[in-house]
Amino acid sequence: MNLIAVVGAGTMGNGIAHVFAQKGYKVNLIDTQHTALEKALQTIQKNLDRQISKGSIDEANKISTLNNISIFESIELGVVNADLVIEAATENSEIKKKIFSLIDQYAPSNCILASNTSSISITQLGAVTKRPEKVIGMHFMNPVPVMKLVEIINGDQTSLVVTETIVKLTEAINKIPCVVKDFPGFIANRILMPMINEAIIALSEGVSDANTIDQIMKLGMAHPMGPLQLADYIGLDVCKNILDIMKEGFDNTKYAPAPLLVEMVAEGKLGIKTGVGFYKY
Ligand SMILES: NC(=O)c1ccc[n+]([C@@H]2O[C@H](COP(=O)([O-])OP(=O)(O)OC[C@H]3O[C@@H](n4cnc5c(N)ncnc54)[C@H](O)[C@@H]3O)[C@@H](O)[C@H]2O)c1
Known part of the structure; x- marks a missing residue:
């Protein structure tokens, strides 16, 4: 995993981008609203400053984290070289299905597609793509930089190797994965x-x-x-x-x-x- 694309730069998207960028991953943060991208960068900066004031990171880490984040206003451009796409857009089934179908068209064929959805069926999101075995739920908690849990949701067709990859990645960013089945609302x-x-x-x-x-x-x-x-x-x-x-x-x-x-x-x-x-x- 080198490049991670995050679709949706709201409350959750900015936190997910923050955490991966801080761990040294390159992150493409994508939102259709330019103002959301600007606000996300401000929020990340503010949260990094808070980490500095608490003594948990230094100025160099703040700079490298910010340097790892690029912003995009279109999915088509933002996902082309991604190894993993994490969708964190509005919690609406139709919106997410359109996004997944678009990501599927433009992301490399080996790219894993994850959703941060709180409740929408991962199986249904996978069904709008040509790679349902590579579609998985990666449900981060709010605020992402602080909360340890990531609920990992297997769709009906998610492959074992994809689950294992996402579990390892979650551990690599110092979070704790809990794997569950695809039921409305999952467990959390x-x-x-x-x-x-x-x-x-x-x-x-x-x-x-x-x-x-x-x-x-x-x-x-x-x-x-x-x-x-x-x-x-x-x-x-x-x-x-x-x-x-x-x-x-x-x-x-x-x-x-x-x-x-x-x-x-x-x-x-x-x-x-x-x-x-x-x-x-
Ligand atoms: N808020 C929480 O506490 C929380 C916790 C866990 C999971 N979630 C889940 O995370 C996801 C995002 O929630 P949020 O609270 O960050 O929402 P939000 O409303 O803060 O942000 C959503 C962002 O998605 C963008 N967006 C909408 N359509 C888009 C598109 N087609 N392409 C790109 N960007 C698009 C919007 O412009 C907005 O900036 C939801 O699925 C939600 O259920 C939220």
Whole structure:
């Protein structure tokens, strides 16, 4: 693995680019929105400065990390020489299928295609390509430079050698791989999202205020962050999309996003990224 292309330069894409570039890989960061690329580079720079102030890296590491990242506004140009493409675009099945089909056309035939999807079927993403055996889920956690877990998802046709390669690569960037099967929401979000959704329902029923709900889960369950604060951090639009995908995937209304969540997303209250969610930022 030398060159890694990351498609989507939002919350997750910039973190994934940061981590690989810091480990010495060349990274092509791709987004259709120029502003997203600019913002991603600013975020990476800010996060590297934070690492310097904590003493975990030096100035030379910051410079080499930034030098390893190139930005592209088109998939066609950004993936041509890639050994691995990690897609981290918007959590929407149709968008991701279009992206996978495009990557498949332009990436080298031996290139592995991974998705950072939180919940969309890896098998279905693989099915739009001519290389389903080389398609795999690589679900990083937010914030990527800090969180150790990478949930690795095998599609129905993912080959053993591809899984082994991605497990080794995950270890090479000092993360811990956990391999799971391709079910809606996999493991992480299948368990996390119903909890967040229930916290939102309790809030809308007036059982308690946001701060108290979060305190109860932090103090009582030893969670480092309460569910409402975590939802703001993830992005309320991302939470809603994941719940919609699980509801459809399991054909079960127990995963239906809480009406308050739907309302907040419609109002553009998406959490930290828009400055307002369950809290103000
Ligand atoms: N936010 C989280 O905490 C979190 C955690 C784990 C996984 N994920 C997953 O990571 C993925 C990205 O989520 P995010 O929170 O970074 O989203 P985001 O909205 O912050 O960023 C998505 C980016 O994708 C870009 N994009 C959309 N269509 C594109 C295309 N055709 N080509 C190139 N770029 C395109 C957008 O311009 C945007 O910059 C999703 O699949 C999400 O489920 C998110």
